[in-house]
Amino acid sequence: MSNNNNTEEKISLPNLETDRLYLRERTVADAEAVFEYASLPEVSWPAGFPPVKTVEDEVYYLEHVLPKRNADHHLPSGYGICFKGTDKVIGSVDFNLRHADDVLEMGYTLHPDYWGQGMITEAAQALIDLGFTQLGLHKIEIGCYDYNVGSRRVAEKLGFTLEATIRDRKDAQGKRCADLRYGLLKSEWEKHHGSI
Numbered sequence: 001m002s003n004n005n006n007t008e009e010k011i012s013l014p015n016l017e018t019d020r021l022y023l024r025e026r027t028v029a030d031a032e033a034v035f036e037y038a039s040l041p042e043v044s045w046p047a048g049f050p051p052v053k054t055v056e057d058e059v060y061y062l063e064h065v066l067p068k069r070n071a072d073h074h075l076p077s078g079y080g081i082c083f084k085g086t087d088k089v090i091g092s093v094d095f096n097l098r099h100a101d102d103v104l105e106m107g108y109t110l111h112p113d114y115w116g117q118g119m120i121t122e123a124a125q126a127l128i129d130l131g132f133t134q135l136g137l138h139k140i141e142i143g144c145y146d147y148n149v150g151s152r153r154v155a156e157k158l159g160f161t162l163e164a165t166i167r168d169r170k171d172a173q174g175k176r177c178a179d180l181r182y183g184l185l186k187s188e189w190e191k192h193h194g195s196i
């Protein structure tokens with residue numbers, strides 16, 4: 001019964017282009033490419049999940065787990081990140097949690113070969129713009145562990161405000177750390193991007 005009919009509830013998003021990137025939905029055909037980075041502990045643990053063990057596990061995730069999560073929480077399908085002119089997925093940017101009808105939480109991952117080049121900031125900005133202009137969002141949130149300097153810096157560069165430091169939580173490996181909560185209101189986004 002886990003083979004459900006989630007596709008009926010699917011919320012698809014348009015493909016997007018940024019200066020350097022092409023954002024499109026991930027499918028089962030991307031399993032090997034996604035596995036290349038989702039199997040790496042330095043990517044998976046800070047993002048909150050154990051390294052994916054096999055390509056078959058990645059296939060199952062893309063075919064069943066991700067669509068079910070999106071359907072259950074009424075979340076849009078999200079994006080695989082590719083370089084323009086290529087079709088290989090090197091990362092992801094998604095809304096992965098729904099806090100209210102108009103408040104979604106964003107998550108992101110990237111293959112380490114491409115860290116530190118502003119890729120996630122560029123991709124996340126495109127998703128934020130879409131969220132406020134086309135999805136009717138009022139607020140977008142980001143959660144990250146306090147030791148995740150790269151993710152904290154992405155949130156800051158995108159104009160998010162640190163709203164809470166939830167002390168003494170555990171990360172995905174059970175290590176104590178603070179859980180940081182960032183938020184960006186549509187009104188704050190409009191100040192930088194002009195009203196729609």
Ligand SMILES: CC(C)(COP(=O)(O)OP(=O)(O)OC[C@H]1O[C@@H](n2cnc3c(N)ncnc32)[C@H](O)[C@@H]1OP(=O)(O)O)[C@@H](O)C(=O)NCCC(=O)NCCS
Binds near residue numbers: 043117118120143154
């Ligand atoms: C976090 C992550 C998504 C960032 O992606 P990215 O494309 O490298 O991000 P950007 O290049 O847009 O920005 C990263 C910023 O953090 C800075 N940074 C990264 N690691 C850092 C460190 N250890 N110390 C100081 N600054 C650091 C970079 O210099 C850059 O800031 P700058 O533009 O001011 O120089 C990527 O590292 C990743 O996939 N990590 C593993 C998964 C993960 O943590 N996901 C987020 C879960 S909340």
